[in-house]
Amino acid sequence: MIDNLCRYKNLILFCTIIFLSVLSSASSQWRKQTNIPFPYNNGYYLDVYFLPSNPQYGWISGFNGFVLRTTDGGTTWNGTEIFHNPMLESIHFVTPLIGYTSGGNGIYKSTDGGATWRDITPNSNAFTMWGCFFANQNVGLVVAGGCSNDGQTFLRTTDGGNTWSEFRTNIPNSGMTDIMLYSQDGLGYGSSSGLIWRTTDGGRTWSVFSQTGPNYWQEEITNIKNSFLVPISGEDCTGQRDDKGELRFSIDGGKSWRSYQTYHSMFGSFLINETSGWGVGDGASVNYTSDAGVTWQNRNC
Numbered sequence: 001m002i003d004n005l006c007r008y009k010n011l012i013l014f015c016t017i018i019f020l021s022v023l024s025s026a027s028s029q030w031r032k033q034t035n036i037p038f039p040y041n042n043g044y045y046l047d048v049y050f051l052p053s054n055p056q057y058g059w060i061s062g063f064n065g066f067v068l069r070t071t072d073g074g075t076t077w078n079g080t081e082i083f084h085n086p087m088l089e090s091i092h093f094v095t096p097l098i099g100y101t102s103g104g105n106g107i108y109k110s111t112d113g114g115a116t117w118r119d120i121t122p123n124s125n126a127f128t129m130w131g132c133f134f135a136n137q138n139v140g141l142v143v144a145g146g147c148s149n150d151g152q153t154f155l156r157t158t159d160g161g162n163t164w165s166e167f168r169t170n171i172p173n174s175g176m177t178d179i180m181l182y183s184q185d186g187l188g189y190g191s192s193s194g195l196i197w198r199t200t201d202g203g204r205t206w207s208v209f210s211q212t213g214p215n216y217w218q219e220e221i222t223n224i225k226n227s228f229l230v231p232i233s234g235e236d237c238t239g240q241r242d243d244k245g246e247l248r249f250s251i252d253g254g255k256s257w258r259s260y261q262t263y264h265s266m267f268g269s270f271l272i273n274e275t276s277g278w279g280v281g282d283g284a285s286v287n288y289t290s291d292a293g294v295t296w297q298n299r300n301c
Contacts (some may be wrong), residue, residue, distance in 0.1 A: 030301035040079035061088035120161030126153035147175035210254025225231030231266035
């Protein structure tokens with residue numbers, strides 16, 4: 001099993017807990033949240049998601065099975081703990097009540113806005129589950145494997161996690177991390193070390209779409225039209241080195257990539273539009289580009 005815990009020792013992703021308030025495309029500020037209840041105020045957090053249809057609703061997941069939730073845009077927070085999972089890497093909600101979170105030990109579902117969770121982990125031989133994404137409350141995906149000679153596994157459900165099907169392939173030395181799906185029967189993308197994957201049938205089958213560069217740990221993917229932005233950690237499949245990192249940007253649908261060396265392991269990325277985006281990672285690193293990665297500005301918090 002991949003020892004990904006080591007590489008998180010200095011990670012500050014989109015929140016630990018800190019939130020970015022974007023004032024304009026050219027300026028921003030960071031504001032620390034001090035209203036997190038105990039013991040969650042001492043948590044170490046890895047992913048944040050706000051509901052696009054109503055951004056008053058937001059959720060955060062991290063180590064120790066901690067999940068935070070807000071219904072007022074971050075003014076107040078409540079927490080819960082999912083036991084037996086040391087790391088919740090990914091969290092995604094499709095309605096204010098129905099959502100999913102996943103990590104090394106499996107995937108979990110909430111039907112009450114994140115207050116309680118139940119285990120819906122597939123019965124699979126796949127190692128180290130990672131990111132999840134749901135097109136709606138029934139159809140969704142979770143990914144696993146790739147860095148331990150176990151191949152890549154794409155798990156798909158059409159009934160909200162009650163049953164799962166698998167698509168397996170085996171590209172050496174490329175660990176699955178992130179997944180996204182635009183429609184339940186259509187286009188989607190996945191991220192693994194150095195690779196972008198694509199599906200055109202709602203996640204039933206997958207193939208390599210683009211190679212972003214060497215097969216270094218590539219934790220996330222963000223896409224708008226022909227633009228992609230991915231964060232890179234270290235110089236191997238598992239991303240264990242904290243003093244090496246990149247942000248890789250493509251504006252031609254993955255045909256070519258522009259790389260920016262950050263000298264910190266990078267784990268998070270977000271596109272605002274086809275040319276503007278953010279990358280975050282170790283050492284409170286926050287980087288912003290408005291020209292598709294030609295230049296980057298240091299916006300460390």
